[in-house]
Amino acid sequence: TILFDKEKHAALWVAYPLHSCYRGNSGRTEAWAADPLIEMLYQAKVYGETFCYYKDYSRGHQIPSADRTATDELNSQTFYASNMTPQNGDFNGGIWASLEGKIRENMCQDTLYVVTGCYFGNGYTTTYDGYYGNNADPASKICPVPTHYFKVVLRTRSGNSGKAVGQCGSDELKAIGFWLEHRNDYPQTFSTEYCKSVEYIEQQTGFTFFPSVPKEVKKQCTPSDWVL
Numbered sequence: 001t002i003l004f005d006k007e008k009h010a011a012l013w014v015a016y017p018l019h020s021c022y023r024g025n026s027g028r029t030e031a032w033a034a035d036p037l038i039e040m041l042y043q044a045k046v047y048g049e050t051f052c053y054y055k056d057y058s059r060g061h062q063i064p065s066a067d068r069t070a071t072d073e074l075n076s077q078t079f080y081a082s083n084m085t086p087q088n089g090d091f092n093g094g095i096w097a098s099l100e101g102k103i104r105e106n107m108c109q110d111t112l113y114v115v116t117g118c119y120f121g122n123g124y125t126t127t128y129d130g131y132y133g134n135n136a137d138p139a140s141k142i143c144p145v146p147t148h149y150f151k152v153v154l155r156t157r158s159g160n161s162g163k164a165v166g167q168c169g170s171d172e173l174k175a176i177g178f179w180l181e182h183r184n185d186y187p188q189t190f191s192t193e194y195c196k197s198v199e200y201i202e203q204q205t206g207f208t209f210f211p212s213v214p215k216e217v218k219k220q221c222t223p224s225d226w227v228l
Helices: 072-077 089-093 095-104 198-205
Strands: 002-005 010-018 057-061 084-088 112-119 126-128 142-144 148-156 173-181
Touching: 010 084, 057 089, 084 089, 089 095, 095 148, 095 173, 112 198, 148 198, 173 198
Parallel strands: none
Antiparallel strands: 002 010, 010 112, 057 084, 112 148, 126 142, 148 173
C-alpha cells in the first residue's frame, strides 16, 4: 500500500508485509516500468533503459527488490516508478542497504510489518526525471529530493504466535523505527543511533502508523530486541 504524492512524483510511504513466502530465487528483474495504477502524468520518468534521475541520484527503492523475490512478477512490481525516490548513490548502496538487510534478519513465522518512507524537510533540493537528460525535454518533471528517510517495523515478540497483530496484547508485540538524514557520508556499518520509536517518527512526519496497535508499543525503542 502506498501514499503517492502527485506533486512530488513519489510515494511518501510504502507499507508492506515481509515474510519468507515473498522471498525466493527470482532475483532482480530490473523491470523498470510505470505503475499501471497511477496516471503516467504524475510519475517520474525513471524507467526504461536510459531514464534515471538527473545527475548523481540513483533510483532508490522504498520496498526493496530483495524483499520480493518469490516470483518475477512480484519482483517486477518493486521496479515501478511509484516505488522510487531520488537517492544519493552512496546512501542507497551503503547505510540504507545495510538497514534493509538488518530488517530482513528479523523475519519470522508470523508476519513482519514494514513501512518505508521519505520526508521532505525545510530547504529540500530538487532534481529532474529522465526526460531532462534527453536534451532537457520540456516534459521533464521537477523531482524534490528527500531530506530524510525512515522505516517503522512491527511484529510479535515470539515470532511464531500464529496470531494476527490485532489479537495480541501490548506485551506480545514489539516495534521500532529508524530515522536517517539523507546524506552521503555515513559509515558502511549500521549504528543503533539511527533507532527511534515509532511514536518519534509519527511526530516528525505527521502520519499515524499501525493505528490498531497500543500506544505503549509505539513508544518502544529497544535495539537489542531486534538483534541490532
